[in-house]
Amino acid sequence: MPILLLGNKDIDLISGKRNITIRRLWKQPLYRGDRLFCYWNILSKEREKIFEAEVTKVKILPFKEIISNSELPHKLGYKNSKELEKDLKKSYPNNTKDNDEFQIFEFKKLHVTQWEGSAINQKNMIIKKADILFDMGEYEQSSLCYQAALEYDPDDANLLNRIGDNLSRLGQFGDAIKNYKKAIKLQPDNEYLYNNIALVYLNKGEPDNALKMSNEAFKINPKNTTILYWRGIIYEMLNDFEEALKYFDEVLELDDTDPDVWNERGTLLNMLGKSEEALISYDKSLELCLDDTKDSNTWASKGNTLLGLQRYDEAIECYDNALKIDDSNPIILNNKGVAYMELDDFQSAIECFTKVLVMYPNNPDAQVLQEVCLENL
Template sequence: MPILLFGSRHLGLITGAKTTTIRKIWKTPLSPGDRLHCYWNLVSKEREKLFEAEVTDVEVVKFADLIQNDALAREEGFKNASELESEFRKMYPEHVNDESLYQVIRFFKLPIEEWEGTQINEKAMITKRADIFFDIGKFDKSVICYTAALKIDPNDVYLLNKKGDNLSRLGEFNEALKCYDQALIKEPNNEYIWNNKAIALLNSNKPIDALKASDKAMEINDSNLVVLYWRGFIFEMLEQYDKALECYDQILKLNPDNSEAWNAKGNLLTQIDRAEDALECYDRSLELCLESDPDASTWNRKGNALMELNRFKEALECYNSALSLEPENEVFLSNKGVAFMELNHFEKAMQCFRKVLIINPENDDAQILLDECLDNL
């Protein structure tokens, strides 16, 4: 019973696009008609069954020929033969002489009802793989998996919603909206899907349509913190700032310890020139963040609010706190440089802008500010 292990690079196994694999030759080479048991070889010790397959063809090739064959390399999931060679030299360090033999195995994925071994819930297996990719931010891979799972069950609302989320993160908002609309046909009272649709519409530069979708979510549950948060952001995009503040205040009424809402309210108050009030929000957000993980962006935003109040020394302390968490952040460094300029500490400001330009030589703003410092020395 030959067993083949595959890594997550081989997503074509899920879609059915991959029907070939290349392995060093075994003591008992495979033959057409042999049964394969195929598994994911996870980083953890778990092995998860993919499917069973039947070998349809086996071709034996020398390593010297294999590393010249771009077409075969692409079948195996590599960009070209050079990439295959590099990987195989790591995988099979004792099997990379010109005469070393490899078997190119072609196979046919068998229907579950024809398996010899334990049958699996294929939809659940693919969905689990998709969720893993989604959680680690590999949205291009997770959308492939969700699409494959939807071929098994086209009406699964969870899958439709998750595929929409993936497509939104990939900037494919129109396709995402199709997924959300299909999901809403099945579950018209799902406030989370209405909210996701609102986010996709907002990202499509359709804030009025986004508000209509948010209205639907609010009709279902007007106490949903996630819906309220995004509703506030939609009102901001529509420049209806009073209504946006109402949303953030409603969140904080329901949950006074919501650091994101304090942050959002602070950002909005800064935008409408209420810097003193914004500071109170940032301080509250920082108190909550510091109870767990410090938040560099909030330190930076508090520094910006203090700059507007001409409290430059206090702003510097905030930027230093932000930079202690993200020392290579060019935005934080530039802000710190500007604070030094306001305090007439031009040499210290120049050090900040020079570091920015080391990180990003194309930062034109930093170059202009550096030149201005030189003019003031």
Template sequence: MPILLFGSRHVELITGKKTATIRKLWKKPLSPGDRLHCYWNLVSKERKKLFESKVTDVEVIKFGDLIKNDSLAREEGYRNAKELEADFKKIYPEDTADSSLFQVIRFKKLPIEDWEGKKIDEKSMITKRADILFDVGKFNKSVVCYSAALKFDPNDVYLLNKKGDNLSRLGKFEEAIECYDKAIELDNQNEYIYNNKAIALLNSNQPELALKCSDKAMEINSNNEFVLYWRGFIMEMLGKFDSALQCYDKILEINPEDPDVWNAKGNILSELERTEEALYCYEKALELCLEEPPDAGMWNRKGNALMELGRFEEALHCYDEALQMENENDAFICNKGVAFLEIGHYNDAIECFRKALVINPSNEDARILKDECLENL
């Protein structure tokens, strides 16, 4: 009972497109008709069965010939033979002389009812693999897996929703919306699906339609913080700032310790030139970032609010915090230069504007402000 272990990069195994693999020649070579038991070879000790298959053909090839064969390399999942050569020299460091023998094993996946060993829930196995790939950001691969899982059950609402999320991550919003629509046909009382469709519509520049989907989600559950957060964002994109603030305020009634919502509320208040209130929100957001440090953008926005209030020294501290995280951000450096300019530290300001221009020569604000500083020296 020969066993083949595959790395998770071979997603095509799930779809059935991959029907060959290249391995070092075993002491007991395979022959057509042999049964193979195929597994994911995970980093952990846990191994998951993929399927059983039957060998259809075995070709023995010398390494010297293999590394010249782009076609075989692509069958094994590489872009070309050069890439295969580099990887195989890591996998088989003692067996990459030109005369070293390898076997090209071609196989056919067997229907589960014909398996000799333990049967598995293929849909569940593929779904778990899809979820893992999605969680680590490998969206091109995870969408392939979600599609493969849906072949077992085209009406699985979870899979349709996840495939829609996946397609949204890939910027394929129309296809994502089709998935959400089918999921809604099957479950029209799921606020998360309506909300996900709203996000896809917003990203495809259809904010009015996004708001209608958000309305549906709110009808189902008006206290869902996730729905409220995105509804606030949609309102903001539509220029309905007071409505956006209502959404964020409602979330903060439910959960007053959400730094992202305090930050979002601060952004709206800044837009409305309610600077004191915005600053309070940014300070709350920064206070609440206990487990994860605040991001550079949050420090920058607090600095901007302090600048509007004429609190330039405090603003400088905020820009320094932002630049510790993103020291090549020309916008942050330029903002720091403005703070120096406001307190009359022209040489420090010039140095900031000069650095911003080195990073981004097209930063016109930095160029104009640098010239203004030079006139004041």
């Protein structure tokens, strides 16, 4: 019972895009007609059978001949002979002498009814792998896996949605929209699908088109906090701050526990010249926030608001809290330096700008501000 282990680089074999591969010659060579039990070991402790296959063609070649063959690398999914050679040497460091033999074989997948071993839910297993790849940020491979799962059920709107999510993160906005629209045909009352298209248009820098899609989502469910939040972001992108604030307030009426909403609300209030109210929103965001990265941004935003209100000591305290989390942020360090300048503490300001210039020697703000401080010492 030959076993074929597949990894991330074998996504084309799993998705069916390619049915030819290469392996070191096994102790028991493969022959035409052999049954393959194919497993995917994406995680070191995880091995699950994903399909069974029948070997249709086998060719045994020495390493020297393989790397000198100009056509073989493309058939095996490599760009060129150098890439194939590098991968083989990495995978088989002790088996790449000129005469070391490899087997190049083709196979055809067998329908689950033809399996000799126990059957599994292939679709669910592939989705599980795709989800793992998505969480790892491997969006292209994840998308291929979702496509493979889609072969088992072409009318799965959730899969189409996930494919759209991957393509959007890959910057393939047109294809992402196509998949979301296919999903909408299957689930026309799913507001999240319209919202996802709106997010694609936002990423494309087209807030007007984003609003059109958001309107469709809003018609379906005007009380969905996710839809309301992104409507606020869209109106903010359209510079309609009053309308944006209205939607953030609607979200908070339904659920006042999201720190992101409070933070965005604070930003809008600042833009509307309502700094004191903005400080209240930032404090609420900090109270609820459990993510250090977001925490840093909120502390910095609160510091900027206090800087604008000429409450310099309080601003510096906020910048210090932000820098505890993100100590190499040049914007925060520069703003902290400006607060010291307003207090006529030019020595402390210089220390801030010097830290920036050590990390970012060409930072223009730090260069100019440091020169101003030196002139005032």
